[in-house]
Amino acid sequence: MARFPTIEDVAREASVSRQTVSNVLNAPDIVREETRERVRDVIDRLGYHPHASARRLRSQYSSTIAIRMDPITNGISGSILDRFLHDLTARAAERGMRVLLFTATDPADELAQLRALRDGADVDAVVITSTYYGDPRIPWLIDAGMPFVSFGRPWGEEHAESPDHRWVDVDGFAGVLDATRHLIGRGIRRIGFLGWPAGSATGDDRRRGWTTAMREQFDLTDHELELLTVRVEESVPGARMAVEKLLPLRLVDALVCVSDSVALGAMMAVTEAGRRGFPVIGFDNTPVAKAVGLSSVDQRTDEIAATALDLLMGEQGHRVLTADEVTERSAHRLVAPKLIVRRSSHLTVVEEAGSDPGGN
Known part of the structure; x- marks a missing residue:
């Protein structure tokens, strides 16, 4: 059976300590750029993936992102959200993150599901889709202090330019x-x-x-x-x-x-x-x-999924960024179709x- 590369393998190949590798993965800003790039090159070359369970125990993060699975409709265009979900799951796995699916019958039920996820500390962040005028999820998530990103702009909302609401959308x-x-x-x-x-x-x-x-x-x-x-x-x-x-x-x-x-x-x-x-x-x-x-x-749902994770976790990050780490410039993105x-x-x-x- 092939042996998977370990954090010790990465540290040895990059000529750094085990702690430095951990810092590159979890707190890259405190590592010098030259060292950070060298460690990332070794990680990519060896195909190293952090052990998610161990990281959760150390950091108290769940390493999980929740997203609602929309009900099946007769619309052909509903396949877009299916494709986005697939791309998001694949991209999240590359960062050592899991995607938790949940269902809801209506907006009120979805808010109840989000409340349960928050109270149970089951997820680090939420992805919401299909935003619309007066979307009640946006102010609730902001008030709850729950990190989230939406596939879709906050149409007509005061939070459209706020770093509290991270969003990515296709430029229709x-x-x-x-x-x-x-x-x-x-x-x-x-x-x-x-x-x-x-x-x-x-x-x-x-x-x-x-x-x-x-x-x-x-x-x-x-x-x-x-x-x-x-x-x-x-x-x-x-x-x-x-x-x-x-x-x-x-x-x-x-x-x-x-x-x-x-x-x-x-x-x-x-x-x-x-x-x-x-x-x-x-x-x-x-x-x-x-x-x-x-x-x-x-x-270009693959690009949208990758961008959603960038907004949540930073480029190449392996944890969800806190509100203090997000700026207006880094919170919003339009993807050209x-x-x-x-x-x-x-x-x-x-x-x-x-x-x-x-x-x-």
């Missing part, structure tokens, strides 16, 4: 802006937006990317932009019906969509109408988008966009 505005500019670059003028009903923080932010691109290129008024907008709930059948009614009017020659779910419905309507040259772009780059050859904006263009969605592949010609 930039993603839809790039998608719309891509279509404009293909010579298309009448580009519609298929989005969610107004009042959805994420949906409104993505629509703003479309309106910005259309205004800067065509100088459209709010009224003209509204005529090019179709709003539906997150539903494949609902989107399909809405686009079936839109196509005969010949108001638009392409659609940028708020999610892959509604984009799939749009593609069905376009195909049924025999307009196979009608471009449709989704958002999320879900497995379904890859399967059907739908161009889509990829959220990437447009994936596929030939089978009737768009010409161009160099400035990521491409997946095979639709896989």
